[in-house]
Structures are given as structure tokens and as C-alpha cells.
Amino acid sequence: MTQSVDDAMRGFNPVLPLAVALSGGADSVALLVACAQKWPEQVVALHINHGLQAAADSFEAHCRALCLQLNVPLRVQQVDAGKQPGQSPEDAARQARYRAFRALALVDTTQPTIRSIAIAQHADDQVETLLLALSRGAGLAGLSAMPAHWQREGVDYYRPFLTVAGADLRAWLALRGIPFVEDPTNHDARFTRNQIRATVTPALQTAFAHYRDTFARSAAHAAQAQQLLEEVAVGDLYSIGRDGDGAPRIKVLQALSRARQANVLRHWLRSVHAAVPTAAQLTELLDQVSACTTRGHRIHIKVGSGFVQRNIDCLTWYNP
Known part of the structure; x- marks a missing residue:
């Protein structure tokens, strides 16, 4: 079932100190504000400047102003998201982002090492990810969509808002009068994800009011089946x-x-x-x-x- 921001935060209890990935958009701003309120002086913001669009510097400036207002330390890193042959621009940016997250988490050796990083993808992002996987003919790994918790190179990553609708995050910010920036690429119809957001999910909302919950349940079933396949594969590889x-x-x-x-x-x-x-x-x-x-x-x-x-x-x- 989808949850409110407050309910999702009650169930989110990572190891502290916590880093929050902050782009400046509504989702990451809501996550940072909620985490800073729950764990004062235990939260650090991480901003990755990809330099891929003209608005990148204004995003960074907004993040700096917000963190100053919240009294949250901000760590910024510019990355080169150039893609390798056969790699999509989105995947190149994602890989560069995770390398930067880990580097930023370890940058201040005078403070306790950050082992937990929170990312603000929400229930609508999960639906879009599942639909993209279906459109590409993905197997169980792809149909599992995004996990709420995983580990990568010794760092625990969390997505505490996977059960929260994107509109609810924006409403939560509006009630508190907290500004955020709009990424112009979110409305670029050249990206399949944006086409899904503009045309497919509104149709789903009309036909299946609880599609976020049922899609999430299907993704969870796929993830469980994928885990079983992984366990079988480990045993088989040992045998052969x-x-x-x-x-x-x-x-x-x-x-x-x-x-x-x-x-x-x-x-x-x-x-x-x-x-x-x-x-x-x-x-x-x-x-x-x-x-x-x-x-x-x-x-x-x-x-x-x-x-x-x-x-x-x-x-x-x-x-x-």
C-alpha cells in the first residue's frame, strides 16, 4: 500500500550518520527535509553536478541555499558522465553518480564514515521502471524493479519513498512552503520514461486506481523469484x-x-x-x-x- 511521507519515515531506520542524495528536485528535497528533521546533525547532503545541462549550476546553487537553511552540510562533486561504446547516456550518468556518491561519503576523514545513503525514488518511479522493463522484454531481474535497500562497495543504499506517490511528496513540501527546482528534462518527450509519465500512467490511474500497489506487489514477487534463481545458480556453479x-x-x-x-x-x-x-x-x-x-x-x-x-x-x- 502507498504511504504518507510521515509513515514512510517512521519505517526508515538506517545506520547513522546518513547521507541524502540531493538533486534539488521535489523528491530529493522532501527526503532531505524529512531526514534532517528526524535526525538533526546526523545528516549530510550529497549533490552530483553532471554538467549535462545549462541549469546544472542553478541546481547546485539551490541545493547550497537549502542546506544552509536546514543547517545540513553539503558535499558537491562534479562528474564526467561520458559514455563508453555500447552504453546509454542514462547508464553512464548512473554509474558516474554511484562512484561520486561513494567518494563523497568518504571525503571527510575527520567525521564518522558514512555507510548509509538515501535516494529519493518514489512509487511512481517504481511503476515507470517496471513498465520500462516490460517494454524491453526484461527477465525477472528487470521486473523486480528497484529494491528498497541494497549494498554496493561497502555502502548501504536506501529508497525509503518507494511506497510514497510523487504527488504526495509535492503536497508535503507545499504544506511546508519549501521550494524546489524543476528539471526541464523531465518533460522532454525524447525520453521513454517521460512518455510513460505523460501518457501511460494517467491512463493506468483511470483504469486501475490502485495500480501503484499492485505493480509493487508484482515487482516484489519477481524479486523473490529472482532471489531463488540466484540461490540455484550459486549451487549449480559450485557443482559444474x-x-x-x-x-x-x-x-x-x-x-x-x-x-x-x-x-x-x-x-x-x-x-x-x-x-x-x-x-x-x-x-x-x-x-x-x-x-x-x-x-x-x-x-x-x-x-x-x-x-x-x-x-x-x-x-x-x-x-x-
């Missing part, structure tokens, strides 16, 4: 892996069903080599594994930035 380096042994892999082969190979590539195969690459790899019945059978398939190939009786991945 070669002693010493854990490289999948082809004959043992072939004894698994095709679905379990796909599951364990996807897990192996992602967890060991940080390589994510496309659906076409994974299908080709499974076909090659199935056909690998002779000594001379060769496997050499592009996956991520490298290649999966056969090495005697095992599969290996290498980045040339």
Missing part, C-alpha cells in the same frame, strides 16, 4: 565449476536442463566477469554448449566487452 578457477565444465553443464544452463551461465558471467549477455548471445551460447560433443568443436561468442570460448573441457571468458 572446475576446481581452482570455477570455470564451468561443459559436460557437467550439459547434464542440466537448458533453463538451468541459462541461469547458471548468466550468473557466472555477471558475478565473475561483470559481463551481461544479451538474449541473442545467451541463446547462441546455449546452442553451442549443446552442440559441443567432439574434441574439435570450437566456441567463441561475443559477450559484453569480451568473449566466451572453449578451453579444453571448460568455458572461459576473456577480454582481449
Whole structure:
């Protein structure tokens, strides 16, 4: 069920001190204000200046003024969000943002290390993420949408507002007379997420009044199923892996069903080599594994930035 801001904050109890990612928009401003009120002098704001639009400096100026008013320390970092070949601009910005978050969390060595960072995505963002995943034909990992809590490089990240509607955050700010900035890119129809926000979610609201709750429940079911698949993959990789380096042994892999082969190979590539195969690459790899019945059978398939190939009786991945 969707919640009010106050109810969501009552259920949010991270390890302190806490850092809040602050863009200057309504969602992050509401999160910072709510956290600063709940934990005075225990909250730090982190602002990432991507420099991707002309308004970036005015966003930073707004964040500085707000933090001065709230008596909250502000840490700012400019980042280069240039994308790598095959990487979307959004993913490049996201990866740069997380690197900057961790750097900013550790920047002041005279204070206790920040191990908790809160991010302000809300229930409408969760719906948009799920719809984007469906539009791309995502598997369970994508349909799980955004987790409320996860860990990355020793830092705990939280999304305490995933159960709060975006309109409720803005109403909460309006009651308190707290200003925020509007990101002009939020209305740019070139972005699929903005198209969903402008056309799809209003239609959902008309047809299914409780769609935020039901979509969140479906995402939770997908996340639970994905966790089970991960546990199966860990066990399977242990069973099929070669002693010493854990490289999948082809004959043992072939004894698994095709679905379990796909599951364990996807897990192996992602967890060991940080390589994510496309659906076409994974299908080709499974076909090659199935056909690998002779000594001379060769496997050499592009996956991520490298290649999966056969090495005697095992599969290996290498980045040339």
C-alpha cells in the first residue's frame, strides 16, 4: 500500500550518520527535509553536478541555499558522465553518480564514515521502471524493479519513498512552503520514461486506481523469484565449476536442463566477469554448449566487452 511521507519515515531506520542524495528536485528535497528533521546533525547532503545541462549550476546553487537553511552540510562533486561504446547516456550518468556518491561519503576523514545513503525514488518511479522493463522484454531481474535497500562497495543504499506517490511528496513540501527546482528534462518527450509519465500512467490511474500497489506487489514477487534463481545458480556453479578457477565444465553443464544452463551461465558471467549477455548471445551460447560433443568443436561468442570460448573441457571468458 502507498504511504504518507510521515509513515514512510517512521519505517526508515538506517545506520547513522546518513547521507541524502540531493538533486534539488521535489523528491530529493522532501527526503532531505524529512531526514534532517528526524535526525538533526546526523545528516549530510550529497549533490552530483553532471554538467549535462545549462541549469546544472542553478541546481547546485539551490541545493547550497537549502542546506544552509536546514543547517545540513553539503558535499558537491562534479562528474564526467561520458559514455563508453555500447552504453546509454542514462547508464553512464548512473554509474558516474554511484562512484561520486561513494567518494563523497568518504571525503571527510575527520567525521564518522558514512555507510548509509538515501535516494529519493518514489512509487511512481517504481511503476515507470517496471513498465520500462516490460517494454524491453526484461527477465525477472528487470521486473523486480528497484529494491528498497541494497549494498554496493561497502555502502548501504536506501529508497525509503518507494511506497510514497510523487504527488504526495509535492503536497508535503507545499504544506511546508519549501521550494524546489524543476528539471526541464523531465518533460522532454525524447525520453521513454517521460512518455510513460505523460501518457501511460494517467491512463493506468483511470483504469486501475490502485495500480501503484499492485505493480509493487508484482515487482516484489519477481524479486523473490529472482532471489531463488540466484540461490540455484550459486549451487549449480559450485557443482559444474572446475576446481581452482570455477570455470564451468561443459559436460557437467550439459547434464542440466537448458533453463538451468541459462541461469547458471548468466550468473557466472555477471558475478565473475561483470559481463551481461544479451538474449541473442545467451541463446547462441546455449546452442553451442549443446552442440559441443567432439574434441574439435570450437566456441567463441561475443559477450559484453569480451568473449566466451572453449578451453579444453571448460568455458572461459576473456577480454582481449
